Amino acid sequence: SVNPDLASERQTASFCVERLTALLDGGAEQTRIRRAVVEAIESDPVFSRENQYFQTQNERYEAAVRKAVHLQKKMHEMGWTDNGPEYKYIYRALSGDVAFLLHRVFMRSISVLGSDKQVAKWIPLATQHKLIGSYAQTELGHGTYLQGLETTAVFDTATQEFILNTPKISAMKWWPGDMGRSATHTVVFAQLYIHGKCYGIHPFILQIRSLQDHSLCPGITAGDIGPKMNFEHTDNGYLLLKNVRIPRENMLSKFCEVRPDGTYVRQGSQQINYFTMTTVRISLISDEVLTPFMKACTIAIRYSVVRRQSKLKPGEQEAKILDYQTQQEKLLPQLAAAYAFHFTNNYLQELFNRGYAEIHRKNFDMLPELHALSSGFKAVITQHCTAGVEICLRACGGHGYSLLSGLPSLYTKILASCIYEGENTILLLQTARFLIKCFMAASAGQPVPPSVTYLAAVKHGKCPAKNKLDFLSPDIYIEAYQHVAVRLISNTAAKLQDLIQSGVKKHDAWNQCTVQLVQAAKVSKIYLLI
Amino acid sequence: SVNPDLASERQTASFCVERLTALLDGGAEQTRIRRAVVEAIESDPVFSRENQYFQTQNERYEAAVRKAVHLQKKMHEMGWTDNGPEYKYIYRALSGDVAFLLHRVFMRSISVLGSDKQVAKWIPLATQHKLIGSYAQTELGHGTYLQGLETTAVFDTATQEFILNTPKISAMKWWPGDMGRSATHTVVFAQLYIHGKCYGIHPFILQIRSLQDHSLCPGITAGDIGPKMNFEHTDNGYLLLKNVRIPRENMLSKFCEVRPDGTYVRQGSQQINYFTMTTVRISLISDEVLTPFMKACTIAIRYSVVRRQSKLKPGEQEAKILDYQTQQEKLLPQLAAAYAFHFTNNYLQELFNRGYAEIHRKNFDMLPELHALSSGFKAVITQHCTAGVEICLRACGGHGYSLLSGLPSLYTKILASCIYEGENTILLLQTARFLIKCFMAASAGQPVPPSVTYLAAVKHGKCPAKNKLDFLSPDIYIEAYQHVAVRLISNTAAKLQDLIQSGVKKHDAWNQCTVQLVQAAKVSKIYLLI
């Protein structure tokens, strides 16, 4: 039976709940599918999360592995497939509390960066779970600065192999999910050397554990990196390589290839090697950021309707805390943001699908825009949602601080999204670099990508708002945000030029503008959001 | 040996490190004592925290108990006492990772609220650890609204006893530290009933566990409330009471007393019963908030000097991340705030010591100001430091997210300080109520407490700043903050009156101004801070 305070609030809705649900899901059919998935997962005891907060790290990991294995059976039983409409709801219903998540990133890397032959060889093996993949990019010494990665892959023409090494302690791979205990294979990023010349970082498929007895392969040392703020169920790992040899065919070679004689051939930009991150960045917004944020909003708002504390009117019953203005000011903007991000994400998803198809056809024109948009939105959305979940947690007072409210683990998990797949500050700086470039182009009358045409359309004149209520009109606030976005970018571009003209070196000038640049990048994304 | 990057940064200091250290500690002698304590604690293997992140909740709890017991021996051995100058450094060196912390709050309640006879009876028992105390105020249903507490204490004239009950599930005590497994006694807050009449909430000393075999006393059900975001080492507990009888002498009666015939006698305001919270609130600022915040700043800033990532100048070595403007913008304001809070805290401490002495002499004049200042500063400082620790964590990228950096646990612990000892929004609203009252008094030409005299001294006229650099002058920015503080309070007071005059009920009008009031309270504290 529904709590009467909740029931009475629900009766006051001014909209049709089913229609809104269908709109959010993308149609009534999607809602039906989602509910069926949730029902199937929640009624299955293997997927129960009932005890999770009382489990040790090892128990969490083992449960996640058990669930991953059971999920394969379940999918078979239910007729769900990896590419079916159910897939995204499965992950959501499991709250991501399942092992082998990097397996999909492994597959994605191969699909995006692998040659047709590589795709034909590895994807079926991965789909049938004949191996467990992971994604090994970050090292102890380098996360952000990928050019600085120190793992090496030296091509040996004699044997037609690459020899992989992590020559220093700082070259040790550090963080890859599923690497600590689970993975049998990984896509490892290393500096490619041919005949003593370095060609920059490239991705290689590497087996790290035996398919017979799961022991580490020769030359490989790997294990768990220890406890983290969340992700107890994941075995983030480290990896040391000592003269590990892999065949020439294991370098992912859709865009770059090493010929048997050591000739290096490349199509498109070197940047394409990071494209897996762009694709992951986009899918994480919905799975790892929006879903937890929406859950936090739901928990906190529902709780605020059933929690009564203090009297609003003397002599009456204690008030629902949601009736306090301060509580509304905490929670309602979060709810509004959740809607805004949801629709922005749909737009991004569409844009990305188009871009992805083009890149598959080896047309790289959309790459810079896609990279800038995915980076900027990833940073702005993860940042806002992380702060929002914290607000939700604190808005529940003491009960919010109990793990049993669900809010602490939502928070500690979403926080990581500000760091992985590109640390937010770095992403904003990259977005800013793109914006400055486009602004310069627009100022010179050159064409710019569609998402930044507003940079060319600077309107002068006064803000038409006469009093503060005018700012509630979408026309006015959209224009105001556009104005702020353009202004920040043009001011920073001007400051940058002034500094350079006054003799400051280009890189120093850039560094002196970075705080402003980050601000400009944020505002430009907020403008697009609304 | 010191990392060369750290060593070279240290050489550039423009001040004398030893002098600054002594200034922060309050004199070179204090520094000496602090270092001796740290040395003694850190070299003692029982106090080691080496394995803490790999321990289960139960292991953490047991280690904390072991440390608490060992600490008593150690203190005896070292000649340290509870009131000695070493005490505060002990807690700091242990990082609070020790059991029975509520024991001090228990003692504090008795010292503050107990009669001389009660103090004479209980304090020696507590000092000698013949019992383990806790503090049971919050219930499942009520944390903020203390008048709403539902535990009852009915006076039975026949037996000269109070009969304690938690009549509903929502009356169950919930959260008290050390209550789940450790405490033998507690100060429990309950609604006092005499001859059927309710006199509001009062504190009672209650034994909950046997001193022989630690079993629960008759009529008592208690246990652990389960996992929380942090405080794994603490057994926060619940407590149910069924017709538990305690002697009349167990009501803390320095200010209120029930005579044998049931006559109720009170001195001073009812508010005095919450005074333990005021005293705890002030001591927590330094122990639970500033110390962790300073640690986080130290960790993040040091790390930023040894972490090199990306190149600032092409062709050169990778840069220390602290050399990036964005990194400085994250961390240096935190460091500055740590200093500001440190000195504000010293001021608060002094003010509090004076007030405490007065209250001991039953002069309650300073109580409202003390309450408003401690509430407002507690809220503003905990809020800022919590956000600051999060910034420090994120500024360390992936390594900050590992528990081994120390930052995640600093964050999850400091976050609780926004909730306990008065949830921050509530504290700010109480501060605002005080400010509005003082503003009205000042406007009417009546005298106001010293910390708010600025409300009377409203200066009109233009801000003397001519350009943005002028705001770096302390005279100008202090005046500007004062102006903002007064303006926010006077505007809100005016809005409040307008609403009431236009027919809105007083409590509704108040609610409609609360967001603004919270803002006003925050700014007024920031003004005092600088």
Ligand SMILES: Cc1cc2nc3c(=O)[nH]c(=O)nc-3n(C[C@H](O)[C@H](O)[C@H](O)COP(=O)(O)OP(=O)(O)OC[C@H]3O[C@@H](n4cnc5c(N)ncnc54)[C@H](O)[C@@H]3O)c2cc1C
């Ligand atoms: C939960 C989790 C899961 C992960 N999973 C994987 C995985 O599966 N596979 C994998 O390969 N990696 C993984 N990672 C690693 C992750 O991708 C990196 O942590 C991330 O890229 C950030 O890099 P970093 O840790 O080196 O941070 P750093 O680059 O060291 O950042 C530290 C600080 O320096 C600043 N900084 C650095 N460079 C600059 C600059 N040029 N200008 C201004 N400021 C700068 C940053 O803004 C930040 O404040 C994971 C990380 C986490 C937390």
Ligand SMILES: Cc1cc2nc3c(=O)[nH]c(=O)nc-3n(C[C@H](O)[C@H](O)[C@H](O)COP(=O)(O)OP(=O)(O)OC[C@H]3O[C@@H](n4cnc5c(N)ncnc54)[C@H](O)[C@@H]3O)c2cc1C
């Ligand atoms: C780690 C920890 C340790 C603790 N230790 C102890 C202990 O040893 N002993 C003990 O007795 N208690 C303890 N507590 C309990 C703590 O004191 C309470 O959680 C705290 O007082 C907040 O009360 P609440 O949880 O009922 O929050 P609520 O009052 O339910 O607050 C929930 C939300 O409602 C809002 N709200 C409530 N009333 C109003 C109002 N009138 N106007 C506007 N907004 C309102 C709040 O701002 C908040 O956003 C502890 C709590 C924690 C987290």
